[in-house]
Amino acid sequence: MDRLSATLDRLGGVYLLPVAIGLLTLVVIPTSTWFTLTVAGLAMGMMIFLMASGLSLIFGLMDVLNFGHSAFVSFGAFIAAAVLAALAGWVGGDSPALNIVALLAAIAAATAFGAAAGWFFERVIVRPVYRDHLRQILVTIGALIVAEQLILSIWGGVPIAVPRPRVLEGSILFGNVAVESYRIFAFALGVAVYVAMHLVLNRTRIGLLIRAGVENREMVEALGFRIERLFIAVFMAGSALAAMGGAMWAGYQGLITPALGSEMIVLVFIVVIIGGLGSIEGSLLGAIMVGLVANYVAFLMPKMALASNMLLMMAILLWRPYGLRPAVRG
């Protein structure tokens, strides 16, 4: 038994879980459907990862759980939709280059807004209530209510259609399996963001300081570093990522409502809990597992889709109360 667990650890330990889920379901689902579902799950997982990683990192470094995080997701989605609608000529045009430029502009606008809103949020909303969890939760919930109402008053309550760039419409054929190109794009963007975050956290001086801050905030302060600047930077980056995830999700869904953020935040919380607070590796692992399970179960037992993720979370909490890869011990 010990040798078995040692071998498993060498092969990747908990990182094998998504692979195991994939292989197990391969038995019950026909191969070509399985392939489509897996790609969909990976793409969905990557978009959730964008939203979850910021939340997790903010919590790890600042010990702040931002319930208003879903507001950034919603705002990101709506701003991306507005930009895409404004650039409708480029989005629907024949030139693939202009298609992509329009999409990138939408994502960039959402991300920039997320960063700016994150700055405002950290400065005005969260700053006065550091180290007081109860009031943090209350204040960020209040901010979430206000933000949702603002979205309602700006864009109204009716669902808004999001145009998808022409070049990313349709699918690419791999043998007899069709894969939507938007999913490939979402997956690629997620991987790029993960690699960038991994490199920043592990190869740069700022990343070193952030990791040190997660480990022991007081010591970093005592060594003379301005930790509040790090706080702002991480908060802005986390919020920007949430808005980017929201923008991607808007394009993926094609139809968005103001409730989008609060629907996603449940999945995001489940991901962060499964992955363990404060680590981006954990968020990635949790996001991919949630994405895969959601898609497989939606195919096998459609009514159980969200409940399945809840059960997954319960099972993992029973096994590891702090999540799979926590950076901070709660």
Place this chain on the structure above:
Amino acid sequence: MTDVAADTPVQSAPASAARTGRMIVYAIVGLIGLALLFAPFLFPDVRSQEVAARICIFIVLVASYDLLIGYTGIVSFAHTMFFGLGAYGTAIALKAMGPGFDAILLGGAAGIAVAFVLAVLIGLLSLRVKAIFFAMVTLAAASVMLVLASQLSDITGGEDGILYEIPRFFSPATRLLTDADGKVVRLFGVALNGKVALYYFVFVVSALLFALMLRIVASPLGTVLEAIRENEMRAEAIGYRVVAYRTAIFCIAAVIAAIAGILRAVWLKYTGPEVALSFAIMIDILLMVVIGGMGTMIGSVIGVVVMSLAQFYLKDVMQFAAEATSGLPLVPDLLNADRWLLWLGLLFILLVYFFPAGIAGTLMGKGRR
């Protein structure tokens, strides 16, 4: 000696202010209690009856939530889930078994039992970790329950909810007292029919539950809970099993919320996600607790009344303001009557910053640390 002499006048000023404040709070709560007690006679119109019954039920719901957030320092988002379990249990039984007290008892008991089991599971599973973790787990659980309620439409009626009959005794056709001619007796011009009986059923059960909660917070259990809120490590070090106490109060609050759900189901003759399970109710509860004052049982009474009145009258004020500013861009949209939650949210944030003790807590001088 000199120190004491110097201290006395300084301390007595806030102490007497707190005493006056406490008298004011008790007077307000007493008035509210009297108003609710005589509500069928004071406010006989249908709309006011609805508001009065809703206030009774929400006082129980909000006070039971205050047991968690105010007294123990647990943030849970699953409170509407327990409320909804009680309501749906009663509703499903009334629909399946027909109108009768046996259906209310059986369905209510089933709802309470499910709420209790879920509370034990969630509590043992996640109360051992940080407050924030618990908040996330309960939020996830509550949203799963919401999705289940809308998807299992064969049992729960989905988004439309369930309409059902309640026992004949509570219908307006029932005569509680008849005079010599066999007509229903009128008291202060109000017919003593089944509707009045239904209101007093809701009122008495709510009052009993509220008294029970007052008893709980005054008991040794309540003291231990406050100790856990103030300093978890120290409470554990003295020898109190923090996890056991937290789970216990979480279960108590869940059961009380489920009973409030039964009352809601019986009063409304309708149960659906909008009135019993939605996240909007959770936000209402949160606002009521914070506005009234966390950690004060009677604060929840004030919070519920203020919020309920605001929900009814703030909309009218905003409607007026929106019409007055209709020439400006965006401003009328922000003042639209449907956006009242926006302003309440801003008020909520300001309250948490500047008056974290809420109305009752600030008046009674509990806010100072």
